[in-house]
Amino acid sequence: MKIRDIVLIGILSAATTAGxxxxxxxxxxxxxxxxxxxxxxTLGVKHSLMISIVFVTTEILIYGFSTWVxxxxxxxxxxxxxxxxxSKKISSEYGYAVIGAxxxxxxxxxxxxxxxxxxxxxxxxxxxxxxxxxxxxHGTSNFIIVLLLYNPLKRMMDISLKRYFEAC
Amino acid sequence: xxxxxxxIVAVILACVLLYAGYQAFFAPKGSQxxxxxxxxxxxxxxxxxxxxxxxxxxxxxxxxxKEKKDELGASFESYDFGTMITGLMNYKVDPNSExxxxxxxxxxxxxxxxxxxxxDGDVYKFTLTNFN
Numbered sequence: 055m056k057i058r059d060i061v062l063i064g065i066l067s068a069a070t071t072a073g074x075x076x077x078x079x080x081x082x083x084x085x086x087x088x089x090x091x092x093x094x095x096t097l098g099v100k101h102s103l104m105i106s107i108v109f110v111t112t113e114i115l116i117y118g119f120s121t122w123v124x125x126x127x128x129x130x131x132x133x134x135x136x137x138x139x140x141s142k143k144i145s146s147e148y149g150y151a152v153i154g155a156x157x158x159x160x161x162x163x164x165x166x167x168x169x170x171x172x173x174x175x176x177x178x179x180x181x182x183x184x185x186x187x188x189x190x191x192h193g194t195s196n197f198i199i200v201l202l203l204y205n206p207l208k209r210m211m212d213i214s215l216k217r218y219f220e221a222c
Numbered sequence: 223x224x225x226x227x228x229x230i231v232a233v234i235l236a237c238v239l240l241y242a243g244y245q246a247f248f249a250p251k252g253s254q255x256x257x258x259x260x261x262x263x264x265x266x267x268x269x270x271x272x273x274x275x276x277x278x279x280x281x282x283x284x285x286x287x288k289e290k291k292d293e294l295g296a297s298f299e300s301y302d303f304g305t306m307i308t309g310l311m312n313y314k315v316d317p318n319s320e321x322x323x324x325x326x327x328x329x330x331x332x333x334x335x336x337x338x339x340x341x342d343g344d345v346y347k348f349t350l351t352n353f354n
Binding site: 151155176177180183184187190191193198201202 | 234
């Protein structure tokens with residue numbers, strides 16, 4: 055891995071953290087999903103996975119260590135892998151908006167499964183049902199954000215990455 | 223752009239319908255009307271084991287606890303995740319080592335008092351417990 059790659063991973067993971075913090079005042083509305091979908095389709099799977107790992111590690115430094123860490127280390131790389139896999143077949147922003155929506159709708163269920171490893175299936179079920187309304191907001195807002203911003207952000211990333219790799 | 227607006231409106235409508243379905247079938251509901259419940263408080267180290275019987279129309283347990291705050295000697299703290307009971311029978315917990323374990327009809331509760339609907343005949347037990 056070259057220095058330019060390390061710098062790029064650092065900058066983009068910092069941008070993801072900043073994007074998350076900027077929207078943190080609205081519960082379950084975030085642009086992290088959009089960022090990782092765009093990274094996966096422009097940068098490729100290897101760089102995007104590393105950005106997701108650095109991003110999650112930064113989250114732990116901000117919020118502390120707890121049981122959600124396990125789920126977090128899995129769920130963002132999984133999104134990168136899904137987006138990267140479907141990018142070979144899908145080019146329309148509608149396809150990515152649906153992926154973002156499904157990711158939001160099933161986000162709580164995924165964490166409920168991860169939490170049930172620590173506290174049992176009854177806790178996992180209660181956790182999931184309790185958060186269903188948040189999952190609805192999450193999935194719907196993801197759909198809107200990805201649908202509206204995927205194309206402009208991808209265009210901007212393509213241009214910026216081309217310039218960056220030419221300059222370095 | 224028109225197509226996108228239609229897609230967004232369709233997804234928002236679907237979300238509203240799903241939310242209505244959630245409220246109808248999954249969300250915890252309180253039953254209206256007069257209900258009789260028992261609240262038991264056990265603080266072993268203070269030799270306290272008291273049971274109170276209340277008739278109430280409140281829907282959720284936090285409402286009843288707040289209504290009977292003086293009699294129960296209860297104190298609360300509100301957090302993002304809900305209301306935490308920090309004291310009962312005028313005994314304040316040491317947050318570093320103690321908490322009130324909360325049981326509903328003999329079973330350790332899966333949710334807090336905010337999300338516990340009051341059902342006729344329920345017994346709510348609060349036991350001062352050490353973390354260790």
